Amino acid sequence: MNQSRLTTTAITALRIVLGFLFAAHGWQKFNEWTIAGTQASFAKMGVPAADVVAPAVAVLELAGGIALILGILTRVVAALLVLDMLGALFLVHASAGVFAANGGYELVLLLAAAAFTLALTGAGRVSVDRALFGRANSKLAVLA
Numbered sequence: 001m002n003q004s005r006l007t008t009t010a011i012t013a014l015r016i017v018l019g020f021l022f023a024a025h026g027w028q029k030f031n032e033w034t035i036a037g038t039q040a041s042f043a044k045m046g047v048p049a050a051d052v053v054a055p056a057v058a059v060l061e062l063a064g065g066i067a068l069i070l071g072i073l074t075r076v077v078a079a080l081l082v083l084d085m086l087g088a089l090f091l092v093h094a095s096a097g098v099f100a101a102n103g104g105y106e107l108v109l110l111l112a113a114a115a116f117t118l119a120l121t122g123a124g125r126v127s128v129d130r131a132l133f134g135r136a137n138s139k140l141a142v143l144a
Contacts, residue, residue, distance in 0.1 A: 011124035018114045019068030022081060026062025029054070045092045060084055068118065071127020078119035085112035 029038045035055050042050035042057075061084065064077045088108045096103035123129040 008125045011118070011121055012126045014114060015068050015071060015074065015118055015123060015127070018111070018118065019065045019070075021065070021111065022061045022068065023065025026058050026060070026065055029058035030062065047087075047091055057084055071123035071129050074123035074127065074129050075119050078115045078117075081115040082112050082119060085109070085115065 029035065033041065035058060038058060039050050039054040042054045047053055060080055064081050067073055067077045085108045089105045089112065093103060093105035093108055098104045098106050100107045
């Protein structure tokens with residue numbers, strides 16, 4: 001495989017897996033924990049404006065995850081998810097250390113780094129973004 005195909009494959013795999021994980025977390029906030037439960041949990045963790053932030057985060061993670069899977073508005077969605085994860089890192093997880101088993105930040109840091117990568121690279125060639133904004137030199141198309 002040439003470098004272009006490897007890059008396309010890597011970006012596509014990252015985008016789909018990351019999208020799935022964010023969508024799963026958003027779905028969990030709506031269906032397993034419920035929005036009211038997520039609001040209460042966020043308030044208990046000290047998240048400011050938890051009544052507003054919890055549903056916004058749930059929508060961002062669910063809809064944003066689906067958007068990443070499809071490759072729709074990838075750079076914008078990924079940048080918003082970076083902010084989401086940085087908020088989780090600094091507001092909730094940083095004080096617990098590195099390891100997720102102790103409530104630490106390893107997962108949110110990894111998710112932030114993966115989202116940051118997609119914010120920089122774009123969706124890749126196998127995406128709705130590419131189909132809509134398809135010119136190779138378009139600012140909205142992939143850099144690969």
